[in-house]
Amino acid sequence: GESVGLHLPTLSVQEGDNSIINCAYSNSASDYFIWYKQESGKGPQFIIDIRSNMDKRQGQRVTVLLNKTVKHLSLQIAATQPGDSAVYFCAENRAGGTSYGKLTFGQGTILTVHP
């Protein structure tokens, strides 16, 4: 069935390094993608989103890249800090029809930042 998955379930980096978290999606009809950060004991926190008419979007210390040709999404975190340690989820939203507004989540990547 349709799914969104992550290549790497865990990622360990040193403080100050850049982090890259990857996500593959299978639904070519998806037109909106979101990255969430979930800290222990909390709900998912919106980080950044991107629509399918873009291939790159930047925020504060974060960049999302979208490659529709290979159905791949990535989240880049610059100068990673210990406070970035969390589980990161990608999610896709297929607009139109009865699926509008529903998110399909990837499995999640655990990011650990070592001081």
Added chain:
Amino acid sequence: SAVISQKPSRDICQRGTSLTIQCQVDSQVTMMFWYRQQPGQSLTLIATANQGSEATYESGFVIDKFPISRPNLTFSTLTVSNMSPEDSSIYLCSVEAGTGKTDTQYFGPGTRLTVL
């Protein structure tokens, strides 16, 4: 964004009982959703809570097990009925909110349910 609160934040329940989880938003929103996150796993959509009509359930979830109410545009409840230990999960509500140009989903803090 929207500020979302959930009650209770956590609970420990006996099997066979039911628990109702409340979700309150600080602004009126059209779309509200309920998700389940089993231990160590990702989020799975349970249903879309429709204001003024019955909720729309995803495959594998039924109204008898997870009845949902949506009496207005700022509030919804999810009931986990006749609980078993397999229902131990985090239950999250989310809403769509935005500037109109871009509507995205924001999540509440979750309700951590343990069923003994």
